[in-house]
Amino acid sequence: MTGAFAQIAARSRQSFSNLLRRVPTGADGVARVGARQIYILPTRTGLMFGTVLMVMLLGSLNYQNNLGLLFTFFLASVGLVAMHHAWFNLLGLAVQVRGGPPVFAGETATFEVTLRAEGQRPRHDIQLRKDADAPPPVHVPDGDQRLVSLGLPAARRGRLRIKDLMIETRHPMQLFRAWCYVATDAATLVYPLPARQAPEPGHDAGDARRPHRTRGEGAEDYVGSRGYRHGDSPRHIDWKAYARERGLFVKQYGGDQGQEVWIDWSRLSAPDPEIRLGLLTRQVLDADAANVRFGLRLPGVVEGLAQGQAHTQRCLTRLALFDDTHATDSIH
Amino acid sequence: MIPTQPIPSIERPDAAQTLWLSLLVLAAALPLTPYLHWQVSAFLLFLFVIRLAGLRWHTALPGTWIRALLTLAGVANCLHANHSLVGQDGGTALFVTMLALKLLELGSKRDLRLVAILLGFLIVIQFLFDQSLPLTLYLGVMAVGAVAMLVDLNGGLGEARLRSTLRIAASLSLQALPLTLVLFVLFPRLNAPLWSLGVDTTKGLTGMSDSMEPGAISELVVNGELAFRVRFDRPPPNPNQLYWRGPVLWEMDGRRWSPGDLPAGSSAAPLVESGNLIDYEILLEPSGKRWLFALDLPLDTPDESSLDADFQLLSRQSLTAVKRYRMRSALDYRTAEPDARERERGLQLPDNITPRMRALADEWRTRSASDAELVRQGLAFFNREAFHYTLLPPRLGANPSDEFLFETRSGFCEHYASSFALLMRTAGIPARIVLGYLGGEANAIGGYQMVWQSDAHAWVEVLLDGQGWVRVDPTAAVDPSRIDNRSASQLIGGGTSVRFDLAQASALAQFARNLRLLADTLDATWQNWVLDFSAKDQFALLERLGFGGLREYGLVVLMVLAVSLTLGLILLALLRDRTQPDPLDAHYARFCQRLARAGLPRRPSEGPSDFGQRVMTQRPDLTPPVSRFLALYIPARFGPRQSRETIGLLASQLRGFRPHR
Incomplete structure (x- = not known):
């Protein structure tokens, strides 16, 4: 029963969403707010203003007080003009949305929104809003631009798109709220959430909790440290240095140099493809941290043996965008 | 907290x-x-x-x-x-x-x-x-x-917050003004209040009272407020003809004159003769009373008012707001003969008529052949004897009329009118007191007359056989040399009462007077067009626009149309792109224009350097100015930055550049 309701609600939301007019992004990647895409409604302040004006109007009419009427009409006119100013404040605003740097699932993806006031007039009180995140409103001087970053929780791997970015303004008197939706293709890449631990690549270890990399740990030669990067295995962190309050460093071992590892989808036995991808991600990060040459084999995709940050990112991108339909094929 | x-x-x-x-x-x-x-x-x-x-x-x-x-x-x-x-x-x-x-x-x-x-x-x-x-x-x-x-x-206004705030507030307010005007003029008004919350509108209003005792009018005169404004259709009559008629008083109790009981349902008898008709409009300040003032003698009856047998104009309600009305009066008139009862009322005497008052009246009666002659005798008495006209008369005791006539002999119009009317009655001529205003101050700037409370006056009407009620002003009989201007100018404070003849000759006084007139003109315009703007004016406007038959509906439709139109215009003004042409482009355009006039138009496909090359090959004589201009323009246009000096240099290059064919 509730399911049916939820379905109806979802469907009506969908059809309502289809009815919304959105600001299209032009060929140059910039969305310019058009007249027909702006919505406008009074705010709570606006309703309060209207109520007080009604009382003033009734009183002045009743007492045939022309000056009371004059001032009531003046404030009402200011309200009407303000409504047009709110609309006008959004009209023609150029918006460019870009995805931010890749993040891991569960983190916050950022989007960079450039607001540009083309032409001769400044834009006041422009606020971006997407779900819960609403960075403070900005002022864009005429002919200038402002960069606003917007954070969005990255729940799932893949490309996180920001479908409808709401841009709103309450300029000039907060009596009316004008807003529009910007449709944009901007996306931020979301890598899969790395598993906490992963078996040694090359070993078919069904038990992911088994202590990792038991073989030849002592044989690795410590070659130096570098600063902590996101995704580094906690096992390589130089805890002693951290305890001395020097900051987070990661020990680098050179012992594996020349070693080659294949990180392979088919060597893992976790049934859920997402868990498998998490394990693979951890393996890629570990391999990168250990500075070994590694390759990635996914059903239908092979990333050859290589080393370095670019390679790691390529592999992570493969994992992020991996299509599960292939996976089911290849397992059986 | x-x-x-x-x-x-x-x-x-x-x-x-x-x-x-x-x-x-x-x-x-x-x-x-x-x-x-x-x-x-x-x-x-x-x-x-x-x-x-x-x-x-x-x-x-x-x-x-x-x-x-x-x-x-x-x-x-x-x-x-x-x-x-x-x-x-x-x-x-x-x-x-x-x-x-x-x-x-x-x-x-x-x-x-x-x-x-x-x-x-x-x-x-x-x-x-x-x-x-x-x-x-x-x-x-x-x-x-x-x-x-x-x-x-x-x-969300950026750094210069205060400036932005003021600029935006000013532009909102200015853009709201035309809309305000449209709404003010066209928004339908109520003709009667929906409810009353006890707004006391009579407070602090000054106006003529409906009785007269010594000191009543001089109190009003010192008040110095405006009573009403008059706009005559044609040039106004002589100031000494401007008797603005108000309450008519019949009964005297020895000290105080009051209207007495008017026979119910009486209305003005038609005049036997009327001439010298005059049309005008009055803007009467609220007085809290019902009197509507009009020139002696009113012929018309404005809306919501009545004209009674004594030719008093009475509004149906107390005047708590400015009242505007059109009037027609006859300056020359003859009223119909009143009946015996009215004659009777005009002869009532209080019981404090002293023997010497009786003796004086008897003396006039024996010395004159007719009633008219007797009236002239009375006026001559006031002129001949040492009567003084002053705003600061000595205090009078129990019998003010007797004391004034024979002892103090100095008083204000109320003293003169009261004692004259009593003497006339004693002599057997029916008489009554009329309260009102005399004269008025011309406002040349506004083109109207201002009548002040300081113009308040009282005069007498006597009933003469064959002439009806005739106006007699005993105050006017006083010798001008015995009018106390000093006390008046002190008390009225630079007023311009006709009777006191307060002339202001100095340039500064003249300037101050003009300022006062200007201020009053503004005030009158304000009264007329803002405070007094009513449904009647709206319908008049609608009538003029040709939608008179539509009444309220017409107003609403017109208002919606006008508001939409005004908003549309404001929006258009907002939308108009305020981009000014780049000064660099403007100079280049002027350069091309001048060469085109010399027969060398730029082809649309040509860039500045190609165009310059072509000009210089076709007209080698133009090489120096053209190359100088382009040497400045091209790097400025396509280079990394353009400075203000470059633009100035380009402008100076162009100044002397007038190529001929």
């Missing part, structure tokens, strides 16, 4: 906003102080002091409990001061007190917004007390201040 809910930082007002709003409320409430009870004003002052102290020392602000107590105290204070929380005084005091209390509770921007919006209400309330132009202008500034406050509270 711990707020129940944390206020997000963006909603927290800064100290400057709180300060400005508090000052705005203080400034907007200031003109109300004369109308508030001193207790209420004192409480308000106390609240403002706490508010301002709270800005400096945050702990000075009262907590929730103290605020609740203060609220109770405020209500009790209002109740004690006005004995009411409703009505004009009680309601206003309560509202202002509550608004000031709200100032102690400005936690979030929402509170500030509420106060800024309620400022509008505070402004409108004040017009119940005072509707003058200066107050309106002052409160107009306050209204724009409230708009600016709301703009600033919304924020």
Whole structure:
């Protein structure tokens, strides 16, 4: 029963969403707010203003007080003009949305929104809003631009798109709220959430909790440290240095140099493809941290043996965008 | 004080906003102080002091409990001061007190917004007390201040916040003005109030009373306020013909004249003769009374009024607002013969007629052959004997008429009219007193006459056989050399009473007078076009536009159309792209234009350097100026930056560049 309701609600939301007019992004990647895409409604302040004006109007009419009427009409006119100013404040605003740097699932993806006031007039009180995140409103001087970053929780791997970015303004008197939706293709890449631990690549270890990399740990030669990067295995962190309050460093071992590892989808036995991808991600990060040459084999995709940050990112991108339909094929 | 809910930082007002709003409320409430009870004003002052102290020392602000107590105290204070929380005084005091209390509770921007919006209400309330132009202008500034406050509270204005706020508030207000005008002119008005909340409109009104005793008129004369304005259709008559007729008094109790009981349902008998007709319009200030003044003798009856047997114009209701009416009067007239009862009323005498008054009247009677002759005798008496005309007469005792006639001999028009009428009655001629105004001050700037309370006057009408009621002004009989101008100018204060002949000769006085006339013209325009604008004027306007038959519906339709049109125009003005051409492009365009005039038009496909090459090969004589111009223009146009100097140089290059064919 509730399911049916939820379905109806979802469907009506969908059809309502289809009815919304959105600001299209032009060929140059910039969305310019058009007249027909702006919505406008009074705010709570606006309703309060209207109520007080009604009382003033009734009183002045009743007492045939022309000056009371004059001032009531003046404030009402200011309200009407303000409504047009709110609309006008959004009209023609150029918006460019870009995805931010890749993040891991569960983190916050950022989007960079450039607001540009083309032409001769400044834009006041422009606020971006997407779900819960609403960075403070900005002022864009005429002919200038402002960069606003917007954070969005990255729940799932893949490309996180920001479908409808709401841009709103309450300029000039907060009596009316004008807003529009910007449709944009901007996306931020979301890598899969790395598993906490992963078996040694090359070993078919069904038990992911088994202590990792038991073989030849002592044989690795410590070659130096570098600063902590996101995704580094906690096992390589130089805890002693951290305890001395020097900051987070990661020990680098050179012992594996020349070693080659294949990180392979088919060597893992976790049934859920997402868990498998998490394990693979951890393996890629570990391999990168250990500075070994590694390759990635996914059903239908092979990333050859290589080393370095670019390679790691390529592999992570493969994992992020991996299509599960292939996976089911290849397992059986 | 711990707020129940944390206020997000963006909603927290800064100290400057709180300060400005508090000052705005203080400034907007200031003109109300004369109308508030001193207790209420004192409480308000106390609240403002706490508010301002709270800005400096945050702990000075009262907590929730103290605020609740203060609220109770405020209500009790209002109740004690006005004995009411409703009505004009009680309601206003309560509202202002509550608004000031709200100032102690400005936690979030929402509170500030509420106060800024309620400022509008505070402004409108004040017009119940005072509707003058200066107050309106002052409160107009306050209204724009409230708009600016709301703009600033919304924020998002960038660095130059104050400047942006003021600029935006000014542009909003200016753009709202045409719309305001349209709404004001076309918004349908109510003809009668829907409800009444006890607004006392007769308070503080001055006007002629309907009785006369010694000192009554001189009190009015010293008042110095405007009584009414008159606009004559044709050049106005002589000032000494301007007798503005008001109440007619029949009964004298020895000291005080009063109208007496008028036979019910009496109406003015048609005039036997009337000539020298004159048309005019009167804008009568509210007096709280029912008298409508008109030139002696009124022929018309304005709406909502009646003309009775004594030719008094009476409005159906007390005049609490400015009244405008058109009138026609006859300067020359002869009234019909009254009946015996009226004659009887005109001969009643009080019981304090002294023997010497009787002797005087008898003496006139024996010396004259007719009633008209007797009247002339009476006037000659006032002229011949040492009667003085002054605004500061000596005090009179129990029998003022006798004392005035034979002892003090100095008085004001009321003394002259009263004693003259009594003497006429004693001599057997029916007489009555008429109160009104005499004369008027011409306002050349406005093209109308102003009649002041200082022009208040009393005169006598006597009934002569074959002539009906005839106006006699005993005051005018006084020898001009015995008129006390000094006391008048002292008391009236630079007035221009006809009777006192207060001439102002000096240039400064003339200048001051002109200023006063200008101010009155403004005030009259204000009265006529703003305060007095009514449904009648709206329908007249509609009539002129040819939609007269549509009445209210026509107004509504016209209003909607006009508002839409005005908004459309404002929007168009907003939308007009305000891009100015780049100065560099403008100079290049001028350069090309001049070469085109010389027969060398630039082809659309040509860039500046190709065009320059072609010009120089076709017209080698133009090589130096063209190459100089382009040497400046091309790097500026396509180079990394353009400086102001480059543009100046280009302009100087162009100045002398006038190629011929």
